[in-house]
Amino acid sequence: MITADRKPFEEIKESVKDYKKIMVLGCETCVAICQAGGEKEAEILASELRLAFGNEGNKVEVNDELVVRQCDDEFMADPAFLEKVKEADVILSIACGVGVQHACKFFNRVITDKPIRVIPGLNTTFMGANIDVGLWEERCLGCGDCVLEKTGGICPIARCAKSLLNGPCGGSSDGKCEINKELDCAWNLIIERLEVLGDLERIKPVEMYKDWRSSYSGGPRKRVREDLRL
Amino acid sequence: MEDYEPRVVAMLCNYCAYSAADLAGVGRIQYPTNIRIVHYLCTGKVEIVHILKAFEAGADAIFVGG
Numbered sequence: 001m002i003t004a005d006r007k008p009f010e011e012i013k014e015s016v017k018d019y020k021k022i023m024v025l026g027c028e029t030c031v032a033i034c035q036a037g038g039e040k041e042a043e044i045l046a047s048e049l050r051l052a053f054g055n056e057g058n059k060v061e062v063n064d065e066l067v068v069r070q071c072d073d074e075f076m077a078d079p080a081f082l083e084k085v086k087e088a089d090v091i092l093s094i095a096c097g098v099g100v101q102h103a104c105k106f107f108n109r110v111i112t113d114k115p116i117r118v119i120p121g122l123n124t125t126f127m128g129a130n131i132d133v134g135l136w137e138e139r140c141l142g143c144g145d146c147v148l149e150k151t152g153g154i155c156p157i158a159r160c161a162k163s164l165l166n167g168p169c170g171g172s173s174d175g176k177c178e179i180n181k182e183l184d185c186a187w188n189l190i191i192e193r194l195e196v197l198g199d200l201e202r203i204k205p206v207e208m209y210k211d212w213r214s215s216y217s218g219g220p221r222k223r224v225r226e227d228l229r230l
Numbered sequence: 231m232e233d234y235e236p237r238v239v240a241m242l243c244n245y246c247a248y249s250a251a252d253l254a255g256v257g258r259i260q261y262p263t264n265i266r267i268v269h270y271l272c273t274g275k276v277e278i279v280h281i282l283k284a285f286e287a288g289a290d291a292i293f294v295g296g
Contacts, residue, residue, distance in 0.1 A: 040277065040278075040279065043279045044278050044279050044282060047279055047282035047283055047286060048282060050286055051282065051285055051286055054286070
């Protein structure tokens with residue numbers, strides 16, 4: 001899933017201080033699972049803003065709303081919901097960066113008589129897995145050319161600090177990475193896994209350079225499925 | 231400030247703190263009127279937003295008994 005952290009409260013408050021009617025918009029998918037931008041978090045942030053502005057004698061209306069996914073038109077197309085969006089001075093989206101941008105584009109496409117301002121309440125962090133209660137770790141960089149079949153299901157692109165295709169490097173020590181002794185060396189994990197699988201032969205050939213054009217290095221990407229297009 | 235009476239919202243667990251308050255009532259023991267009790271089946275269910283909304287509604291302090 002995509003993980004995120006809420007921005008510091010003072011930063012959020014500063015970003016919405018000029019508006020009188022604020023809608024905190026939660027997203028019920030990735031950021032709800034990582035407990036940064038779901039229903040509870042939207043309610044809490046709205047309440048905190050009401051209290052903070054109220055204590056300063058600043059009369060501000062703060063409401064909270066929730067959609068299933070802010071990165072998908074169909075979950076935001078409800079006319080009653082769009083009416084509330086239109087009434088707000090600002091939409092404080094606590095979705096990931098994708099959701100914030102998509103909600104902004106969608107609202108401004110379907111609401112034509114008023115520009116809709118959408119600002120973020122979260123810092124989007126990474127694509128990761130829920131490793132343990134309250135713990136998420138990065139697992140994929142979305143490079144567009146998966147190598148997991150060669151590396152025992154452990155990604156050297158996302159989990160090696162140098163994204164090495166041939167490892168480990170000289171900085172690997174006792175199974176840990178030189179950049180942080182808490183961080184497992186991905187190549188150490190890969191070799192251990194391949195030994196267990198009896199697949200160590202797979203990494204003997206030297207991997208040549210990776211074609212990074214399928215990654216973000218080739219610029220923002222687009223995926224088209226012609227068979228699904230209308 | 232001497233007359234100040236904080237409005238306290240007490241969030242009490244059914245099985246301990248609420249039972250204790252109940253027992254106090256049966257024993258005719260008075261407790262201050264500025265306490266408002268919210269009865270929870272378990273205070274593990276107290277959500278952050280319940281506390282925030284109590285403050286929004288004018289509470290000066292929250293007492294969680296569980």
